Each structure stands twice: as C-alpha cells, then as structure tokens.
Amino acid sequence: xxxxxKKEVRELLRDKKTLLFVVALPVLxxxxxFGLMGFLMSQASLEAEQKVHVYAITGSxxxxxxxxKVKFHxxxxxSEVKYETIDEMKAAVRAGDLDVGIxxxxxARTTLSQGIQSDWKVVFNDASALNFIYKRVNDxxxxxxxxxxxxxxxxxxxxxxxxIALLNPIKIEKIDTADKRENLGEKLGAFIPYLLIPxxxxxxxxxxxxxxxxxxxxxxxxxxxxxPVTRTELVLGKFFTVLASSLATAFITVVSMGFWVSxxxxxxxxxxxxxxxxxxxxxxxxxxxxxLVPLAGIFSSLVLAISIYARTFKEAQNYxxxxxxxxxxxxxxxxxxxxxxxxNTAMIPITNVALAIKELIKGTVDYxxxxxxxxxxxxxxxxxxxxxxxxxxxxxxxxx
Amino acid sequence: xxxxxxxxxxxxxxxxxxxxxxQSIDPRQDTDxxxxxxxxxxxxxxxxxxxxxxxxxxxxxxxxxxxxxxxLPDQGLIKINGVDVVKDPLLARKKIGFLxxxxxxxxxxxxxxxxxxFGKLHGMNKKVLKNRTEELFEMLDMNSFVHKRAEHLSTGxxxxxxxxxxxxxxxxxxxxxxxxxxLDIMTTQTxxxxxxxxxxxxxxxxxxxxxxxxxDLLCERVSVINEGIxxxxxxxxxxRETGNSQILNEAFLNILQEQSNV
Numbered sequence: 001x002x003x004x005x006k007k008e009v010r011e012l013l014r015d016k017k018t019l020l021f022v023v024a025l026p027v028l029x030x031x032x033x034f035g036l037m038g039f040l041m042s043q044a045s046l047e048a049e050q051k052v053h054v055y056a057i058t059g060s061x062x063x064x065x066x067x068x069k070v071k072f073h074x075x076x077x078x079s080e081v082k083y084e085t086i087d088e089m090k091a092a093v094r095a096g097d098l099d100v101g102i103x104x105x106x107x108a109r110t111t112l113s114q115g116i117q118s119d120w121k122v123v124f125n126d127a128s129a130l131n132f133i134y135k136r137v138n139d140x141x142x143x144x145x146x147x148x149x150x151x152x153x154x155x156x157x158x159x160x161x162x163x164i165a166l167l168n169p170i171k172i173e174k175i176d177t178a179d180k181r182e183n184l185g186e187k188l189g190a191f192i193p194y195l196l197i198p199x200x201x202x203x204x205x206x207x208x209x210x211x212x213x214x215x216x217x218x219x220x221x222x223x224x225x226x227x228p229v230t231r232t233e234l235v236l237g238k239f240f241t242v243l244a245s246s247l248a249t250a251f252i253t254v255v256s257m258g259f260w261v262s263x264x265x266x267x268x269x270x271x272x273x274x275x276x277x278x279x280x281x282x283x284x285x286x287x288x289x290x291x292l293v294p295l296a297g298i299f300s301s302l303v304l305a306i307s308i309y310a311r312t313f314k315e316a317q318n319y320x321x322x323x324x325x326x327x328x329x330x331x332x333x334x335x336x337x338x339x340x341x342x343x344n345t346a347m348i349p350i351t352n353v354a355l356a357i358k359e360l361i362k363g364t365v366d367y368x369x370x371x372x373x374x375x376x377x378x379x380x381x382x383x384x385x386x387x388x389x390x391x392x393x394x395x396x397x398x399x400x
Numbered sequence: 401x402x403x404x405x406x407x408x409x410x411x412x413x414x415x416x417x418x419x420x421x422x423q424s425i426d427p428r429q430d431t432d433x434x435x436x437x438x439x440x441x442x443x444x445x446x447x448x449x450x451x452x453x454x455x456x457x458x459x460x461x462x463x464x465x466x467x468x469x470x471x472l473p474d475q476g477l478i479k480i481n482g483v484d485v486v487k488d489p490l491l492a493r494k495k496i497g498f499l500x501x502x503x504x505x506x507x508x509x510x511x512x513x514x515x516x517x518f519g520k521l522h523g524m525n526k527k528v529l530k531n532r533t534e535e536l537f538e539m540l541d542m543n544s545f546v547h548k549r550a551e552h553l554s555t556g557x558x559x560x561x562x563x564x565x566x567x568x569x570x571x572x573x574x575x576x577x578x579x580x581x582x583l584d585i586m587t588t589q590t591x592x593x594x595x596x597x598x599x600x601x602x603x604x605x606x607x608x609x610x611x612x613x614x615x616d617l618l619c620e621r622v623s624v625i626n627e628g629i630x631x632x633x634x635x636x637x638x639x640r641e642t643g644n645s646q647i648l649n650e651a652f653l654n655i656l657q658e659q660s661n662v
Contacts, residue, residue, distance in 0.1 A: 004521075007513075010513075011506055015508060218505075218507070219500075220506060222465075223498065223518070226470060226493055229521050396412065399465075399470075
C-alpha cells in the first residue's frame, strides 16, 4: 500500500494541473481574485457614493424649505427640464434624463399646517444594488420633517425634552454580551467553511479522477491489478493519496489566508479582523483543521468511488458536477440565518462540520459536540471508504 | 506449465445491451447474460509458445484476463505451474508476466521508475531489483531513454518499457494479449525477439494475435476460440491439416467455418 501511495504522490507532484489546484489556487489565485473583487466592488461603491443625481421637483413652491435643502445638497443637481406630471417624470427616469423626480402635492402646505400627513411621491429606478438615491432623498426629507415637527411642538407648547419623549417613548440602551470575536465570528464564521469545504472537495476531485478513471483510460489499471498486491491495499494506497491532496489544499488555504490577512492588515484598516483572528487560538485553529480530516475522508471516498466507476476521465468529470451540488446543499443550510449547532443539526453531514467551524471561530463552541461530530463524520468516512474498497473489487465496476 | 480446462465466464447484461438483444443473433446472449466464454480449454508446456487465435469478440481477451487473475471464472480450472489462480491469486500473479497491446505506462514517471514500481509491487528488494533492471535495460537496449518520462517516449520505446515491466519480476509464465497490434515493423520485431528469448529460456508463453505469420514464426501449437468455445487445439501441422490448407489464413477460416456449421 505504501508503495502505491508513494508512487501516486510522486506522479501527482509532477502534474501541473494538480499543482495548480492544490498549491497555486489557494496561494495565489484566491488572493488575486478576492483582491480584484474587493477593488472592483469598492470602486463601484465609491462611484455610486460620489454620483451627483439629476433631480426635478414638481410643486416645490408648496415646500420651499425642502426644495432649498435639496438644491444645496452636494449630491443633487436640478434638472434644466421642468416636469409637470408623475408620468412625465417616470418617462424621463426610464430614458435616463432624470435620476429622481419628487412630486409634492398642491395641498402640502395646507395639510402640513393642519397636522395632517402629506402624501409625496418619489420616482426613481431602484434596480441597482448600489443605489444611494432613495437614502439621500429620505435624509433630506427627514431633516425637513424634523423642522416641521419642531414648529408643531412649539405651537402646541411642548418642550424639546417632551417632544423627544413623545416621538420615542422608550429609550433603549443596548448592552451586548457578545464580544468582538463572537460578533465577527457570526458573520465570518459562516463564510470560512463555505470557502474551505469546497476546497477540500476540489483538492480531492482532480487526483481522484486521475487515479481511477485516468488509470482505466491510460490502460495501466489492468497491469496494476495483476500485481501480487490485494485490491484493498491498492485502493487504500489511492485513497490516502487523494486524502493527502485534499488536506494539503485545505492546509495551504488556511496558511495562505492567514498570510494574506496579515499582509492586508498592513495596508488597509483591518485591525478588527487581525484582532479577532489573534483571539482564535492554536487549539481552536487545530480543531478547525482536525474537523476537516474526516470530511476530507468522506469526499475522498466518494470521488474515488465515482472515478473507479467511470470509464474515462471525461465521464468522471461529468459525475463530479452533481456531487459538488450534493456538497454545496448542506453548506447552504449551514449558512442560513439563525442556523445553530444543535443535536439535530449535528446529525446532518457537512452541515455539522460547517456549523462546528463557525462555533469554533465564534469561540462559543461546546467541545463535547465537536467531539461527537468528529466521531460521527469519522464513522461515515469509514463506511464510505469500505464501500470504495468493495467497489474496487467488483468486476462489473472495473471492467465496464 | 499452464493448464486451462472447462473455462466459463458470463457478464450480466445492462439495460442497453438487453435492448440490443432483441436484434442480436449472437448465440451467447440470453435474457440476462452474455456468455463470453462458454467452454475453453488448452495447455501450454515449458519452453512452448501457444498461439491463441480467434476472431474479434471470440472471448480471447476474457480468457486471458481470467488466466491473469484480473477476472474470476464462473467455472473451470486454471493452473500456473500447479498453482490454482482462483484459490491463490496472489501467488499466481507472482508467476505471471502479462503484456497487451493496449497496456499503458505512467506518463509522468520515467521508463526506469515505471519498471521499478512494478518490481516493488512484486516485492523485489532494492538490490535484486537494481540488478534485474540493469539486465533488462541491456537486453532490450533501453539505456538511452530509461531516464526519460514515459509521456515523451516513442511507441517503440514504450513497448520496450512495457516488456521490461511485464517481466521485471522474472515470471515463470508469460501471457501476451495482441502485443503487436498497432506497432510498426521495428517494434514488432522487438516483441518477436523478446518472445523468442523467453522460449529459449524455457518459459511457457501464451500469445494471442490476429497475425498468422507471427504464429508461423513463433508457435509450436495453436488453440482457436470461436464464440466462446475452444474449437481447435493442436500443433501447427494439425492446424493446417484440420483446416485443409497449407496457408494459415485459409486453414483458420476453414476451421471457423466448420465450427459454425456444427
């Protein structure tokens, strides 16, 4: 078995594609991709934030103080074209001539002075994810509303303190028991398994295809079967190679992420992230990696079994697509809001590991639960590995 | 000595094959199974090359796969120098050297590494393996390319590497399944010389081929398989006699025709 393992590892290390998946992808390509994504997103956000919106107000004479506020706002520019109706404004927004149209009804002055709510209309395109128009109009309107409220309270003889109590009868002071680690862990904790676990699968997939279907296609499998080595030993040699590749990918990713976070910390204000990462501790970090071992075992068994069954490299690749979906679904479950690690969720394979990693990052983990998940995942990996061995002994699989 | 008697092997039909069955006139196919090998027997003595003949799909490769322990027979007996391959496949594998025309090599390993890998899998120790590989490199004139990766070797170099790989452990018997298919004249010559060397060393060789000139050149005896059944076993002169022709191709076709009529 060791000879098979040694030879497979040697061959894999000489394969450029494997090196790309196992080493280059986590070390270089991910930081480049994430860096590029971050840069483009920040550029788009900056652009949206700095954008000056062309606006038009119909009925500005009924709320001149509001019209004045918008006119002097740095993010708004008055349209040279006058619009009379809401339909004209809609058409102009659709044509791109106008960013936002505000329609103030002609009874605004009367209704506001009588203390009746006034109905205003704001026309804009809300399709863009990075849209500041509505927020800005709302801000201007809020400050105008506050002036109106203050005038009204003054007329009614209500003091400033009383008006505050009237508007917000209850004042809440937020006392958060969650520390920085728990807070950030809740947000980052779901993201990290989502990145790590598919990498564990990717790290296993390519070598598995090469070691199973690849051997069949090259015509080397039959020769291997004729050596005085049991089929159990042969498949275990291959299994441990796939497992090693899978874990190497995860390990390199974790190290690479740590390195790039520390590098990024020197250039951008990521003090909170580096602080939180610093509090995770070596035990929890080791546990995160340890949780990935049986999971890598599950993935390695599955991809190797599929690869052994496939007749060609291409056929094996076709089967890997649906398998990725199977791996992603439990991950999506783990990412759902309010999804906690309980006795029930601890029974769902992959979801349980993702949730345990999240809890470990948050620092709120129940270690007995982690132990249970580790044992359960290990048992499942063992069962699947036995299936893989059994699969490798079947003539109908090897000689399809 | 290699002894094969009453060999049978069937394969379960897949859904697709069952549909084909409705149009098939192959007598080996029934409702659920394809009877690839129905009754095959032959033997090969020490220092003898047995030519295994048969049309495509006759069951030659399945027979040789059972002989080499890759497939398990449903019925029948296979013995390699007295070792039952079904009862003790690991011991039998130590005694067999197997080579086919479609056998591949590990492209990212050098020719030497490919050969050494199989030597190690056969349990050879470092010193013995070193001596044996050096002997094979010399014998097959491989020294100029042993350190080249297999993916960069020519077809001829690859086949020499394959030959060395197949016999690195010094097998007692050698099984060759169409080893010259698709090879050029030069490489074919290397394979033929290799078989002649084995023969002179007293190693029994089973040699499956479609090239009857190679049979004429190498074999003492011939076994013909048609539709999964042994339809001839005998010497070359008996083969010509049974086939009513001195020309081997004609004799072969006549034997097949006669069996089909039966």
